[in-house]
Amino acid sequence: MDTLGGRFDASQALVGELSQFNLWDRVLKPAEVAALAECSSSALGNIAPWTDHDVDVYGGATKESLDPCHAAQRSNPSSPKQ
Structure with missing residues (x-):
């Protein structure tokens, strides 16, 4: 038992x-969700904010620094900046 x-x-x-797991204490508005999906917002959850340095790995797991929004910006320089 845990x-x-x-x-x-x-x-x-x-x-x-x-990656990019965030937890809020409220339901996000559709526009907020859309902004996160389009990488035009980098809002962090107020209950559990995503920061890769707070993630511990065990049992042979690996940690890679992958930010989908920054990867998309590198491949498309005209996308909105964070």
Whole structure:
């Protein structure tokens, strides 16, 4: 059984990729969601803001610095700047 602060079951760990995860204490307006999807906003969640330096990896996992919005800007220099 998982408990707050430790003793997590390793077989229930996330297997996959996680990026730009944010958590808010309210429902975002459609325009806010659209702005995030279009990379015209970089709003961070007020409950759990995404910062890759706060992500710990275990069990052979790797951490890559991939920001989809910055990658899109490099491939399309006319896109809005952050």
